[in-house]
Amino acid sequence: MKNISAHSFEIGAIRPPSEGASSSLLIRVTRNCPWNQCKFCYGRPYNHEKFELRTVEEIKKDIQAAEAISEEIKRVSWQLGYAGQINHMVGTAILQGDPDLRESHSFLTVFNWLSSGGSTVFLQDADSLIMKTPDLIEVITCLKETFPSLERITSYARAKTIYRKTVEELKSLRKAGLSRLHVGLESGDDEVLKHVNKGVTAEQHIIAGKKAKETGFEYSAYVMPGLGGRSRSEQHAKNTARVLNEINPDYIRSRPLIPGVGTPLFDEYEGGDFQLSSPHERLRELKTMIEALTVTSHFCFDHMMNGWRNESGSFLFTQDYEGYKLPEEKGKILELIEEGLRVKESKHIDAKDLVAMAL
Template identity: 50%
Template sequence: MRPREGARYAFEIGPIRPPSEGRDQSLLIRATRNCPWNKCAFCGTYRGKRFEYRTPAEIKADIAEAKALADELKAASWRLGWGGEIRNEVISAIVRGNPEIYGEDAVPPELREARFHSLINVANWLASGAKTVFLQDANTLIMRTPELVEVLKAIKSTFPTVERITSYARSETAARKTLDELKALHDAGLSRLHIGLESGCDEVLAFIRKGVTAAQHIAGGRKVVEAGISLSEYVIPGLGGHKWSEKHARDTARVLNEIEPDFIRLRSLVIREGTDLHARYLAGEFEPLSEDEIIAEIRDFIAVLECRSYLVSDHMANLLWEIEGQLPEEKARLLKIIDDYRAQPLHKRLEFQMKRRLQSHLSVHGGIEPGTKAKVETAFKAIESKTDSMEKEVEAALAALKQGAM
């Protein structure tokens, strides 16, 4: 690697990106830090972290660093005889050949980790065709429009192979932008926004402190669609608990029917320890749905959907990953997936739940800690012998498996 004076050999990467951007190996560019709202009761992603704008100059310096790393990776590949192809051997050669940049003794651990993350993000992105970029963190749309346009243009001019630039946004922020501003962002290269709708039910939105009403969701979402920006709306089945389950399903579907987003993505509720929702659950203020009740709620939700959207269950939080298809054409098929599941006897459904959740847990952790393992074994034994307590044992095992896995 050519030494570059003053180079950090790393660019900032925030904590999360949507699974679809992970699947596409998007290059991650951090346009702002953390979440400007940071009050949603179910979310702990940015808890305790202050929101910060980054200047276009800072962001463009990161884009330049990503470009330099991409050039180094390609050059190393040619040097090693791989003809520009980015393989593990290329990454290893760069790391091994540059101990002053990646060596354990030469660099503080945090910077070393940032350098590895940056190198691997760029390598994966190049290996998958260098086509997609995701702007972090929680609400990039909050940037002043001319500054965001400047960043989008910098990405497009630095990386001519990029076909798609996406980001997270809040409905409330989208609703505050003018249509012309959103069109300007689209023209500059913003292809898709991922918005956390969570619910279209005002009671649920108030309870979880989403800071947005159903009407604002509709106004923001419709404006994004009208500007020509592809829109993914995220829904959280189970978020209304027992109290609002029916209304949550119905109102959310109605709001989406009005927005007509390109994608509707399901993220079934997982109550994470350390969140306000977890505290309210412990205080008896929130009564969560069981796995089967969430599935029933999803059925009610899909039954009311009439929009032309692609429904996706691309997250481990969902029990039935099979619920995926184009609406309205495939609505009957999607409902049948749910009906087939619900038609199974209780012990079969519990066994299915356990196997799915165990699979998700193992894919994240690679193993299982002794306390959780004991609960899992007890639950499987209870299912096998169909004891009266099998539902209770499964509930305890699922709660343990879900923590940290999703």
């Protein structure tokens, strides 16, 4: 299988869990985070490494490498009589021919992507829209021409970057084929946003979100229960609901705060300047936010960090990527919150314990 091992392409550190579920092909268009200053993160997912733009030529070479791997996998499928279908038998045959491919992220990514239908791509890293718009359009066009089976192309984007793009730029990106933006909203409260150095105001969040929605993007907004700590919990909940109501994202995804060791917010917590809220306090905060929502979004708890338990000891909320549809299932979420509040605090996964374990 030399034809496969001769090709590789660069893959970044992370992608949203929902993109993992669809086994999206990962194409790295920039390296790391251009902001790196959010107090709870500090670019940790990218090992604090320096941000770098990649050239369009470099990215196109990666797309060509992914295409070459894809063509070889399909060739083996035809050779084995599976008519281009990518299944377990094809994978086994390829790995028997070249066991080293087990360690090849490029091969594994393309194989999983093809076997899941080959229809979605995620552009890495933290803020692809920071690329010059014509360059990003060239990359997206190249992807669509190379892989006509693509139905969805998605990316992380900072709200501030979307805010700075013109409506015409966003329209042209959408027209080129970029379809969904994953945006770290975290909070809609200006004091909380300022405290954690998010680099964006609530108003800018609203303008960015509305612009993206009006130009046809699917908007996936990540919110962070607990980010206001104990002292700003209520304003965090109410103002986050207010901003979400203005944007009406397609998806709202809950990512409760767990300050990473080595981040400035962790240091504030250790020094006693920031009080982490307890599991019950976070549920009450969530209740305040959910009650105030008037959106038609899917509300999702699609990550293990949503560690609340129900009375049977299982996860309180489904971790499904489509979550709960609002407003239809608002009552259901509120009922589950009440159930979670009946469960002893010690039975829930507590951010404080996770922080202590990481030390």
